[in-house]
Amino acid sequence: MAETETTMPEVEHDSRPAFAIVEELKNKFGENFYVQATFDNFPTVWVERSRVLDVLMFLRTVPRPYVMLFDLSAMDERLRNHRDGLPASDFTVFYHLLSLERNTDIRIKVALRDNDLNIPTASNIWPNANWYEREAYDMFGINFEGHPMLRRILLPTYWEGHPLRKEYSARATEYTPYMQDQAKQDFEQEHLRFVPEDWGLKRGNDDEDFMFLNLGPNHPSAHGAFRVILQLDGEEVLDCVPDIGYHHRGVEKMAERQTWHSFIPYTDRVDYLGGVAQNMPYVMAVEQMAGITVPDRAQCIRVMLCELFRINNHLLYIGTAIQDTGGMTPVFYMFADRQKVYDIVEAITGFRMHPAWFRLGGTAHDLPNGWHTLVKELLEWMPKRLDEYHTAALKNSVFVGRTKNVAQYDAKSALAWGVTGTGLRATGIDFDVRKYRPYSGYENYDFEVPVEYEGDAYARVMVHFHEIRESLKIIKQCLDNMPSGAYKADHPLAVPPPKDKTLQDIETLINHFLSVSWGPVMPAGESSFMAEVVKGASTYYLTSDKATMSYRTRIRTPTFTHLQQIPSVINGSLVSDLIIYLATIDVVMADVDR
Numbered sequence: 050m051a052e053t054e055t056t057m058p059e060v061e062h063d064s065r066p067a068f069a070i071v072e073e074l075k076n077k078f079g080e081n082f083y084v085q086a087t088f089d090n091f092p093t094v095w096v097e098r099s100r101v102l103d104v105l106m107f108l109r110t111v112p113r114p115y116v117m118l119f120d121l122s123a124m125d126e127r128l129r130n131h132r133d134g135l136p137a138s139d140f141t142v143f144y145h146l147l148s149l150e151r152n153t154d155i156r157i158k159v160a161l162r163d164n165d166l167n168i169p170t171a172s173n174i175w176p177n178a179n180w181y182e183r184e185a186y187d188m189f190g191i192n193f194e195g196h197p198m199l200r201r202i203l204l205p206t207y208w209e210g211h212p213l214r215k216e217y218s219a220r221a222t223e224y225t226p227y228m229q230d231q232a233k234q235d236f237e238q239e240h241l242r243f244v245p246e247d248w249g250l251k252r253g254n255d256d257e258d259f260m261f262l263n264l265g266p267n268h269p270s271a272h273g274a275f276r277v278i279l280q281l282d283g284e285e286v287l288d289c290v291p292d293i294g295y296h297h298r299g300v301e302k303m304a305e306r307q308t309w310h311s312f313i314p315y316t317d318r319v320d321y322l323g324g325v326a327q328n329m330p331y332v333m334a335v336e337q338m339a340g341i342t343v344p345d346r347a348q349c350i351r352v353m354l355c356e357l358f359r360i361n362n363h364l365l366y367i368g369t370a371i372q373d374t375g376g377m378t379p380v381f382y383m384f385a386d387r388q389k390v391y392d393i394v395e396a397i398t399g400f401r402m403h404p405a406w407f408r409l410g411g412t413a414h415d416l417p418n419g420w421h422t423l424v425k426e427l428l429e430w431m432p433k434r435l436d437e438y439h440t441a442a443l444k445n446s447v448f449v450g451r452t453k454n455v456a457q458y459d460a461k462s463a464l465a466w467g468v469t470g471t472g473l474r475a476t477g478i479d480f481d482v483r484k485y486r487p488y489s490g491y492e493n494y495d496f497e498v499p500v501e502y503e504g505d506a507y508a509r510v511m512v513h514f515h516e517i518r519e520s521l522k523i524i525k526q527c528l529d530n531m532p533s534g535a536y537k538a539d540h541p542l543a544v545p546p547p548k549d550k551t552l553q554d555i556e557t558l559i560n561h562f563l564s565v566s567w568g569p570v571m572p573a574g575e576s577s578f579m580a581e582v583v584k585g586a587s588t589y590y591l592t593s594d595k596a597t598m599s600y601r602t603r604i605r606t607p608t609f610t611h612l613q614q615i616p617s618v619i620n621g622s623l624v625s626d627l628i629i630y631l632a633t634i635d636v637v638m639a640d641v642d643r
Contacts, residue, residue: 067090067092083136088337088575096157101169115147118177119586119605122590123143126139136160140162168194169194184202188301217302273641274296276293289620300318313407317404319643320584320608320640325398325407329488329580334578346532352490352523357390359520363516367443397416409544412537425528451506455630456619463614464478469607470585471512471585472509475512477501590603608637609641611635612641
């Protein structure tokens, strides 16, 4: 590792359970690793580049292993001012590892210099490192030595520059006007030409030529702007390459130009079916950084709204999954039920799909008059409706025949590919962040974590179905036990004070003015928070440089890695089985591409 800005202090033994792994690392490697203090209070360990693969392999194979590479990305450190004695680094690569048996995480960091952005690939330890490393190469220009196919993943191959570097402009007004003449169009079209060898595919063998088929990026079965390149022998899929990036909006770059408050609406649109559930990991990461305690009433309101959006997501998922197997009627019924949920959301927040209603420290408003009645009506309506769906659709012989033992994978494969949410719980592993790591008061709710064990398309649908019932149970408890009190925290870094109070004293007026115009200044440091959003586990990893905007916002979404798993599951199956697999992944391309 490059020289440090200050001498690394001797780290004393830490008795916290999550930090036991640091002592195991010291015992194995005999080094005094630099352990960085973070707001999220799980080990963040800096490792020399020459030892990083040894350390990662040790963590992967240690008793009670860190079985999942949960996230991998990088950060441009060159303009960061408040580093407080961290090892000198122009760019930093980090690995977020998760252990189910320990129920703890560890973050490994490696410092790189601008003139030597090389680091060994970890794709031979965790297969899902492949896409994460390609993304870090695409966004930062970091070279992962030994990577099987290091090419851009979110941007076109002809793109110039690496957008998440600090010298890269963020606003359209910082560029010359976009022009698309015939020469440029021809140039871009030529780069879109499919060449099998570029993707590691073979055109044929001595006996036959293979057929190559593009599914997408504009195809109804792709469930978004997404392409899969198929290498076919008749109807059999010999190999395939998922191709993403058609929905990439650069939301992590946008976060560097938005205040801590004004970025909240962008989180709604990462998974546009998740609504306020997508606000949760972001606002809680900022609250953790700011030291904001959220009132009990606000926590309960947040939980109720998140579960309403979980129901809406799962209804759409089940309806479209049935539709992709040939059943047309259920999706229309389920859309009618989703409208009932949206009516509640609209009555409470004023909006439907994208309320952006959570705020730092609580919610934008209190619950309106009459909310009890709307929620009670849904709780009385939905269980009977679910019984009908189960009898008429989910037990239908055609649906069962098209999904049972199709697109099947086991728990070991799911963990290796970083699968979370229903895709993991369909293999028998009950990891649900709401239960394993309760937040927003989830520890006070009585609900089960549905699991299935077959790991096939039918199991994934049934986990979704059973989770709707559990969400209804949680909402019922919110209805019956809604706390009284404030709906937002009284904290200077939280939401601005009520406007009427600004007329009473000058300090409140100033605080209101600064909060609205510039936004709050967060303490320097790093904070991450994991939440069970509607499609799996999502994490916002925020870096504050003591400013009104985030220095770096890393968004780990569940479906990015879910799509990466496709070849390992579908190779050797039929094209028709791929359609069923795509229908049961539960994917939104904005969540994948960000």
